[in-house]
Amino acid sequence: MSSAAVGAVVVALGAAASLTGIGVVVLGLLGRRPQWWRESRALVWTMFVMAAVSIVWMERALINRDFTIEFVAQHGSSQTSAVFNVATLWSALEGSILLWTFVLTGYVAAVVVKFREKRDDPMMAWVLLTLFVVCAFFFLLMVGPSNPFRSFDPPPGYDGPGPNPLLQSHILMAFHPPILYLGYVGFTVPFAFAIGALTTGRVGEGWLLATRRWTVMAWGFLTLGIVLGAWWSYETxxxxxxxxxxxxENASFLPWLTGTAFIHSVMVQERRGMLRVWNLSLVISTFALTILGTFITRAGVLESVHAFSESAVGPALLAFFTLIVVVSLGLIAWRGDQLRSPGRxxxxxxxxGAFLANNVLFTAFAFVVLLGTVFPLIVEAINDDxxxxxxxxxDRMTMPIGFTLLFLMAVAPVLPWRKASPGVLxxxxxxxxxxxxxxxxxxxxVGARGxxxxLAFGLGGFAGGAALRQVVLATRRQGWRGLVGRTNGGMIVHVGVVLIAVAFAASNAYVRQDTFLLEQGQTVTFAGHEFTYESLDFRSFPNRDEQRVSIGIDGGQAYEPGIANYPFAGRNIGIASVRSTLFDDIALSVDSFPVDDAGVATGDVVIRVTVQPLIVWLWIGGLVMAVGTLLAVVPGKRRNPTSPVSAPLPPIDQPVEELV
Amino acid sequence: MTRRLLLWLGAVAVALSAFLFAAVDEGAPRTDADRAYALSKTIGCPVCDGQSVAESNATVARNIRISIAKWIDEGQSDDFIRSELRSNFGDDVDYTPSGDGVTSLVWILPVVFGAGALAGLVIVFRRWKREGDLEASEADRALVEAVRAVEADD
Structure with missing residues (x-):
C-alpha cells in the first residue's frame, strides 16, 4: 500500500470514529442509556490516536521527502532544513487542517479524562455530542476537499519547491501557528459546554465553573500566538x-476580543447570576468566529499574505458556520425563559457595571474589526466596486475604544461590587x-509630543498603577499566594496589556523610516544613528543564495540585512536585520542593489532604515500576559465552599424528555 | 479642603499641563521622508496580497514609493497623491475607505452601533432602578429552606 493510501485510511478511520461517536451518543440519549455515551470515550481515544498517527505519518513523509504524497510534493523539498521540514506541515491548507484536527482531538481526550467522574451526566452526553460533531466536520474535511494524503506520482529525480520562503526564514514560524491553534481550537470546549447547558436546561453557573480554566488557557494560548505572529512579521x-x-490577523484577533469580553463577564455571572444569555452568546460567538475566520482566510475570498490557495473548503466552512449560528440561536431562543437573569x-x-462597560467596548471593537474586514466583500457584492x-x-476607529479600555482598566480593578462611593474610589x-x-x-x-x-502613556500609567496596586496589596496580605489565582494573575495580565499599549502607541507615533543609496564605505546619519556600508557578501545554501550587506551602526557592531533568492520557489525575499534595545529598535533591510545601464551591479546598495522606540516592550508585554495567564489558572485563595450554584443532577434513569 | 482632594487636584493639574504641552508643542519638524512613509503605509501595493506599499518589496511598490517621494518633493498634497494613485491603479489601492455612497456605511455603522449600545445600557439601568428591590417569592423561600436543610444534614 502506498504511503498516501495509509494516511488516507488512518484519516478515514478517524472520521468513522467521530461519526460512530455521534451515532452512539444520540442513541444513548434517545434510549436513555448512559452507558452508551459513557463508553463513547473509546471512540474519543480512537479519534485522538488516528489524528496523532496521521500527523506522525505526514511528518515522516516530510522528513523523508516522500514525494508520493501530493502535499509533500507541493510543499516539501530536499533542500529545506530540518526544523522547517517539521513546520512545513502548517505552511499550507491541508496540513493546517490536519494540525487543527489533532489539537481538537487532543482537547476532546482531555475533556474525557478531566470529566470522567461526571461521565453518566446527560450534560456530558451533549458535550460529547457537540465535540464529536466538530471532530467529524474536520475529519470529513480531510476525507473530502482538504485531503492531505492525495497520492502523487513523482517523475524520476523530482524535488519539491519547499514551503513559501517567507515561512522558512525564521524560527518563530515553528511556534506561532501551533500555539495559535491551541488557542483557537481550545474555545471548542467551552462552546460544547455552553451547548450542553442549553440543551439540558442547566443554564446556571455550573457549566461556567467547569470550563473556566479551559477558557482562560485557550485565551492565553491565543494571546501568545498572536504576539508571536506579530514578532515573526516584525523580524522577517x-x-x-x-x-x-x-x-x-483580524481573523485571529476577533475571537480574542470576544473571548476577552467573556472571561471578564463570566465573573458577573458567577458573582451575581446575571448576564446568562450574554455569556452564552459570547462563548458561541468566539467559537463561531474561529470558524468564520478560517473561512475568511482559507477560502481565498480575501487577499492576504497569509491566505493559502483557493480550495473547496470554503463552502464547507461557511455551511458549518451557519449551522453553529442557527443551532445556537435556536437553543438560546428555546431556553429564553430560563435564561432570564434573577439579579439586577x-x-x-x-x-x-465596569464589566458591562468592558463588554460593550470589546463587542464594539469586534464589530469594527469584523465590519472593516468583510466590508470590501459587501461593497463588491452590492455595486461591483x-x-x-x-x-x-x-487606527481611527479603534483608537477611542482603546483609550476607553485603558481608562476602564485603571478604574475597574478598584471598584467594589454592587456600589462604589466617590470617597473609596x-x-x-x-x-x-x-x-x-x-x-x-x-x-x-524625553521629547515625546502629540x-x-x-494620553496613551498617561492612561497606561494609570491602568498599570491600578494593577500593580492590587498585586502589591495582595502579596502583602497573602505572600506568594497574592500572585496566583484569577484576580491576581489577571492583574499581571493587565500589566502586560499596558506594556503592549504603551509600546504600540510609542512605536506607531514615533516611527521613522527612510531609504538611502550608499556606496561602499559611505556613512549616513538618520534619526540620531550613524549607518556605515562596510561590505557586501555572497553566501550559498542548498536551497537559496544570499546577498548580504554589512551595515555598521553607530560605529559599532555590524548588522547584515540582505536579499535571498530561492531558485526553486522562484522568489526573492528580503532578509531583515534588527538591532533591539530597551529604548529603540533599528530595523535594516535591503531595498535593492542598483545596476548600471549595462545591467551590471554597481556594488552600491539601497537600504531601508526603520527606527522606532520601545518595540521590545511589545514582546515583553506578551510574555507578561502569558505568565499572568498561567498564574491565573493556579488555584488562588481557597474560598469557603458555597451552596450549589446549579440545579442538582437529575437521577440518570429519568426519561430523557424530562431531562431536557 | 482635605489632603486627598489636594492630591487629586495636583495629579490632574500635572497631567493636564503635560498633555497640553505635548499637544501644542510640535517638537521636531516632520521631514518629507516621514510624510512619504506615513502616506505609503496607507496605500496598498497593487500586485501583492494585502501588503501596503511601505511593506512590499515588489517593483511596483518600490516605484510607487519613488513617485510619492517625487510628488512630495514637488509640493503636492496628500489628497492629490491619493487621487493620482487611485486613478492609475484603481480605487482599491487606497486603504482609507471614502465617505461617499455605500462605502460611507463603514464609517457610520460603528457609530450607530456605539450609540445603540449606550442607549441600551441607559435603558437597562433605568429599568433596574425603577424595579426597586425584588421581593422574595414563596418559591424562593422554599428553595432557601431546602438548601438549609441539606446543609444542616452535612
Missing part, C-alpha cells in the same frame, strides 16, 4: 511593522493617578 518582513490589520445591577459605578479598508480606518485611585501623571511628564521630558501618544 523588515519594514518595521508588526501589525497590519491584515484579514488573517444596583449602580453603573460598580465592579459589575473594489475598495480597500486598511490601517487608517482601523478617590482613596484607591490617587496613587495610580499620580503614576499616570508622572508617565505623561516623563514622556514630555496629544494621542501622551
Amino acid at each position: 518582513l523588515g519594514w518595521g511593522g508588526y501589525w497590519a490589520w491584515d484579514p488573517v 445591577m444596583d449602580s453603573p459605578i460598580s465592579r459589575e 473594489r475598495i480597500s479598508v486598511g490601517n487608517p480606518y482601523f 478617590g482613596d484607591r485611585l490617587i496613587w495610580p493617578a499620580w503614576i499616570g501623571a508622572g508617565a505623561m511628564v516623563l514622556s514630555v521630558v 496629544w494621542a501618544p501622551t
Whole structure:
C-alpha cells in the first residue's frame, strides 16, 4: 500500500470514529442509556490516536521527502532544513487542517479524562455530542476537499519547491501557528459546554465553573500566538511593522476580543447570576468566529499574505458556520425563559457595571474589526466596486475604544461590587493617578509630543498603577499566594496589556523610516544613528543564495540585512536585520542593489532604515500576559465552599424528555 | 479642603499641563521622508496580497514609493497623491475607505452601533432602578429552606 493510501485510511478511520461517536451518543440519549455515551470515550481515544498517527505519518513523509504524497510534493523539498521540514506541515491548507484536527482531538481526550467522574451526566452526553460533531466536520474535511494524503506520482529525480520562503526564514514560524491553534481550537470546549447547558436546561453557573480554566488557557494560548505572529512579521518582513490589520490577523484577533469580553463577564455571572444569555452568546460567538475566520482566510475570498490557495473548503466552512449560528440561536431562543437573569445591577459605578462597560467596548471593537474586514466583500457584492479598508480606518476607529479600555482598566480593578462611593474610589485611585501623571511628564521630558501618544502613556500609567496596586496589596496580605489565582494573575495580565499599549502607541507615533543609496564605505546619519556600508557578501545554501550587506551602526557592531533568492520557489525575499534595545529598535533591510545601464551591479546598495522606540516592550508585554495567564489558572485563595450554584443532577434513569 | 482632594487636584493639574504641552508643542519638524512613509503605509501595493506599499518589496511598490517621494518633493498634497494613485491603479489601492455612497456605511455603522449600545445600557439601568428591590417569592423561600436543610444534614 502506498504511503498516501495509509494516511488516507488512518484519516478515514478517524472520521468513522467521530461519526460512530455521534451515532452512539444520540442513541444513548434517545434510549436513555448512559452507558452508551459513557463508553463513547473509546471512540474519543480512537479519534485522538488516528489524528496523532496521521500527523506522525505526514511528518515522516516530510522528513523523508516522500514525494508520493501530493502535499509533500507541493510543499516539501530536499533542500529545506530540518526544523522547517517539521513546520512545513502548517505552511499550507491541508496540513493546517490536519494540525487543527489533532489539537481538537487532543482537547476532546482531555475533556474525557478531566470529566470522567461526571461521565453518566446527560450534560456530558451533549458535550460529547457537540465535540464529536466538530471532530467529524474536520475529519470529513480531510476525507473530502482538504485531503492531505492525495497520492502523487513523482517523475524520476523530482524535488519539491519547499514551503513559501517567507515561512522558512525564521524560527518563530515553528511556534506561532501551533500555539495559535491551541488557542483557537481550545474555545471548542467551552462552546460544547455552553451547548450542553442549553440543551439540558442547566443554564446556571455550573457549566461556567467547569470550563473556566479551559477558557482562560485557550485565551492565553491565543494571546501568545498572536504576539508571536506579530514578532515573526516584525523580524522577517523588515519594514518595521508588526501589525497590519491584515484579514488573517483580524481573523485571529476577533475571537480574542470576544473571548476577552467573556472571561471578564463570566465573573458577573458567577458573582451575581446575571448576564446568562450574554455569556452564552459570547462563548458561541468566539467559537463561531474561529470558524468564520478560517473561512475568511482559507477560502481565498480575501487577499492576504497569509491566505493559502483557493480550495473547496470554503463552502464547507461557511455551511458549518451557519449551522453553529442557527443551532445556537435556536437553543438560546428555546431556553429564553430560563435564561432570564434573577439579579439586577444596583449602580453603573460598580465592579459589575465596569464589566458591562468592558463588554460593550470589546463587542464594539469586534464589530469594527469584523465590519472593516468583510466590508470590501459587501461593497463588491452590492455595486461591483473594489475598495480597500486598511490601517487608517482601523487606527481611527479603534483608537477611542482603546483609550476607553485603558481608562476602564485603571478604574475597574478598584471598584467594589454592587456600589462604589466617590470617597473609596478617590482613596484607591490617587496613587495610580499620580503614576499616570508622572508617565505623561516623563514622556514630555524625553521629547515625546502629540496629544494621542501622551494620553496613551498617561492612561497606561494609570491602568498599570491600578494593577500593580492590587498585586502589591495582595502579596502583602497573602505572600506568594497574592500572585496566583484569577484576580491576581489577571492583574499581571493587565500589566502586560499596558506594556503592549504603551509600546504600540510609542512605536506607531514615533516611527521613522527612510531609504538611502550608499556606496561602499559611505556613512549616513538618520534619526540620531550613524549607518556605515562596510561590505557586501555572497553566501550559498542548498536551497537559496544570499546577498548580504554589512551595515555598521553607530560605529559599532555590524548588522547584515540582505536579499535571498530561492531558485526553486522562484522568489526573492528580503532578509531583515534588527538591532533591539530597551529604548529603540533599528530595523535594516535591503531595498535593492542598483545596476548600471549595462545591467551590471554597481556594488552600491539601497537600504531601508526603520527606527522606532520601545518595540521590545511589545514582546515583553506578551510574555507578561502569558505568565499572568498561567498564574491565573493556579488555584488562588481557597474560598469557603458555597451552596450549589446549579440545579442538582437529575437521577440518570429519568426519561430523557424530562431531562431536557 | 482635605489632603486627598489636594492630591487629586495636583495629579490632574500635572497631567493636564503635560498633555497640553505635548499637544501644542510640535517638537521636531516632520521631514518629507516621514510624510512619504506615513502616506505609503496607507496605500496598498497593487500586485501583492494585502501588503501596503511601505511593506512590499515588489517593483511596483518600490516605484510607487519613488513617485510619492517625487510628488512630495514637488509640493503636492496628500489628497492629490491619493487621487493620482487611485486613478492609475484603481480605487482599491487606497486603504482609507471614502465617505461617499455605500462605502460611507463603514464609517457610520460603528457609530450607530456605539450609540445603540449606550442607549441600551441607559435603558437597562433605568429599568433596574425603577424595579426597586425584588421581593422574595414563596418559591424562593422554599428553595432557601431546602438548601438549609441539606446543609444542616452535612
